[in-house]
Amino acid sequence: MTNTQNIQIQLVSRPTGEPTLDNFKLVEAAIPELGEGQVLIRNHYLSLDPYMRGRMNEGKSYAQPQPLNEVMMGGTVGEVVASKNAAFSVGDKVVGMGGWQQYFVVDANQRGVIQKVDTTHIPLSAYLGAVGMPGVTAWYGLVKIINPKAGETVVVSAASGAVGSCVGQLAKARGARAVGLAGGADKCRYVVEQLGFDACIDYKEHRDVKSLSAALKAACPDGIDGHFENVGGMILDAVMLRANAFSRVAMCGMISGYNGEPIPMSAPQLILVNRMKIEGFIVSEHMEVWPEALKELGGLVATGKLKFRESVAEGIAAAPEAFLGLLKGRNFGKQLVKLV
Template sequence: MPSNRQILLDNRPQGEASAANFKLVATETPPLADGQVLVRHHYLSLDPYMRGRMNDSKSYAASQPLGEVMIGGTVGEVAESRHPDYAPGDAVVGMGGWQEYSVVDAGQPGVLRKVDTRRVPLSAYLGAVGMPGVTAYYGLVRIIDPKPGQTVTVTAASGAVGSAYAALAKARGCRVVGIAGGPEKCRYAEQELGFDVCIDYKAHDGDVRSLAKALKDACPDGIDGHFENVGGWILDAVMLRANAFSRIAVCGLIAGYDGQPLPMANPALILINRMRIEGFIVSEHMDVWPPALKELGELVATGKLRPRESVAEGIEAAPQAFLGMLKGRNFGKQLVKLI
């Protein structure tokens, strides 16, 4: 059995996460039992939710245990199988974690899924045609539920969730306005992802009123629905431009992941505008995955959704790539290539 390099959570962050929280080890993969498969990972997904799992605090999911392989989505191929439904060479997606190989009890529901790479690249099953894409779908379709002609917005617009959100919203006849960090990301959002406008929040330097003015110019009819990935002062600016009966889908609050407080400047707007604000965890809504993956796969296969990827090389690069993603240094979906 092959040697397997793994990244463990060695200790918990005190404030901002650092590379010192992780530990690289090498182990031998165990022999397979009946019903198990050995998966050779090709790509590892890095996602903001992982930062919350590093803390030992109450959350929607259990904390990442110390001394164990960091949680994470993976795509790869079956290297060896003792399960009748899987054969060597099958392309699969699962939650193999920050390691080069995983041994999977393939009979357990939902732990491994075969994917078709003839029209959709393997790596896309960690992004646009995976959890981030389904996240965008659920927030847009089930919570915001926009009507044709309405205006919807999203933070982290050039990322994996934001790019899928734009394609899904445009397919429903919406005006789509993004918020991203830096002119290059905004150009990409407008020229390649189909956003009608993308606003560079860094140009407003934490000034809520200035960003709200830019949103007023970009959204002359106000904001009917908003997808939140960041929180903080950017959400305050969005709320100032939100229409009556607007909807906000709260997926992430990355501005507070290192322990910073996230006060809301104008909570009275929730009542004044009779706003619906709903947080969600996409893994709790498995019924939406089949229709979402079908639509997202078709968007990618036909070129209507062209998401960008940031790819770090090698398992040892995962911690720094993860920390960079938390600071917005990635461009599009952050992956680690493992082969």
């Protein structure tokens, strides 16, 4: 390890509404000397995730806010390049919370702070997507909340994305009908032709709830038994109009409101009328399911049965722009930043 310089992206101000490039700053920092038990990791990929928008706000939500003038927090995969910890060797591939920077040092004796991963059959980057946090998110909401029976219909919004793409494929593997909602014809074509969903609706073609709900009626002739919500707003309203009695909604994300847009629910009485179960969840609060979920997801990816797609920005300096794009749907699949 000859390089001693690290390039990082910090959050330097908090956005009101849409974030901008000015909220971020690229800084150089020295890589600290390793202490006993510590490991130095070179990040190969950074994960960009919608939850990061919530952390940019001041107030505490379910997660602590991102501190100002510190490296943006976030998931990473990389390689151990120096080690003073017997459990990790140079060359080990690891997943962790390395943040938006080229290198990071961790005390690897802290349990779970980094995990070794096997890249024999699974590409390293997939540990940030289908075989990582987004995949487990899809698995938890589908299996533990929606729990579809064969023949039931499951709808998922942001269907071409990191989470949504897994939801529909896991639903199909359980014999359910999978219907996606995504922005644009290209994404919808991919969801049906490559991911194997039964149908996908381009929500941008529908200006109001009535029109979107009519499209859902056509795509879901037997109604909707399970819905995996990633977006909120008009999409949720339209789904609720087509929900069957005793349907289940996994409330995973509401990205259409992340910049503070109001997203009222227009007909909450349908929860009662249809005896619906609506359950929000945070994947990191269900660590007990991760081994089971990752076993299924890893097996499916390794055997080519679970497909995924990545949008890859090149170089650390590209991270802020790629993150702004993610919040606008410019990504097509899991948004990553490639550093190596």
